Amino acid sequence: GQQLNQSPQSMFIQEGEDVSMNCTSSSIFNTWLWYKQDPGEGPVLLIALYKAGELTSNGRLTAQFGITRKDSFLNISASIPSDVGIYFCAGQILTGGGNKLTFGTGTQLKVEL
Amino acid sequence: DTGVSQDPRHKITKRGQNVTFRCDPISEHNRLYWYRQTLGQGPEFLTYFQNEAQLEKSRLLSDRFSAERPKGSFSTLEIQRTEQGDSAMYLCASSPPTTANTGELFFGEGSRLTVL
Numbered sequence: 001g002q003q004l005n006q007s008p009q010s011m012f013i014q015e016g017e018d019v020s021m022n023c024t025s026s027s028i029f030n031t032w033l034w035y036k037q038d039p040g041e042g043p044v045l046l047i048a049l050y051k052a053g054e055l056t057s058n059g060r061l062t063a064q065f066g067i068t069r070k071d072s073f074l075n076i077s078a079s080i081p082s083d084v085g086i087y088f089c090a091g092q093i094l095t096g097g098g099n100k101l102t103f104g105t106g107t108q109l110k111v112e113l
Numbered sequence: 114d115t116g117v118s119q120d121p122r123h124k125i126t127k128r129g130q131n132v133t134f135r136c137d138p139i140s141e142h143n144r145l146y147w148y149r150q151t152l153g154q155g156p157e158f159l160t161y162f163q164n165e166a167q168l169e170k171s172r173l174l175s176d177r178f179s180a181e182r183p184k185g186s187f188s189t190l191e192i193q194r195t196e197q198g199d200s201a202m203y204l205c206a207s208s209p210p211t212t213a214n215t216g217e218l219f220f221g222e223g224s225r226l227t228v229l
Contacts, residue, residue: 003155099215100161105153
């Protein structure tokens with residue numbers, strides 16, 4: 001099945017650094033979302049974007065919905081150890097029902113103390 | 114804990130055997146989803162239910178796969194004649210009527226299948 005392209009594939013950063021990751025698609029989406037998955041857990045929603053050009057923050061997280069509706073980025077400021085995990089972008093096309101999502105390939109974040 | 118519950122968490126089986134996974138969604142969530150996640154990849158949509166009705170199935174869901182939600186509460190995903198390529202994490206998620214099209218899904222911890 002289709003997967004969105006995320007970059008970088010993995011990041012190893014120092015605690016306190018800012019992090020930036022992005023996601024691109026060949027298809028247009030109506031909604032862009034960012035989920036985080038910890039080892040042995042299911043993904044958890046971090047932030048959702050519903051309008052092209054929208055910039056949304058949630059604590060230390062900031063995400064933007066690209067103007068073309070084919071991309072999104074996620075920034076994490078002042079990273080802390082609990083930010084470790086895999087971050088997935090996801091796109092949704094509103095087809096009249098359901099939260100059917102297309103996920104990205106993931107960005108694995110590792111934080112060095 | 115009132116989150117999405119999946120059982121079993123781990124299943125090891127031999128090729129050709131049948132396996133069944135169960136998912137109990139958050140109560141009052143009318144929509145239930147199954148996704149498959151292979152190592153190093155993001156989840157891929159398999160199917161979803163609104164109450165007891167199965168409204169959409171992915172092309173990934175071959176004839177060997179069947180999902181049910183008979184009373185609109187828990188759901189089962191059965192894989193018949195398992196193949197090594199079926200090895201993956203099977204994730205269940207649910208969503209309430211109030212977030213029907215927001216993209217917000219509440220995932221369980223998944224059922225990891227290993228086919229030898």
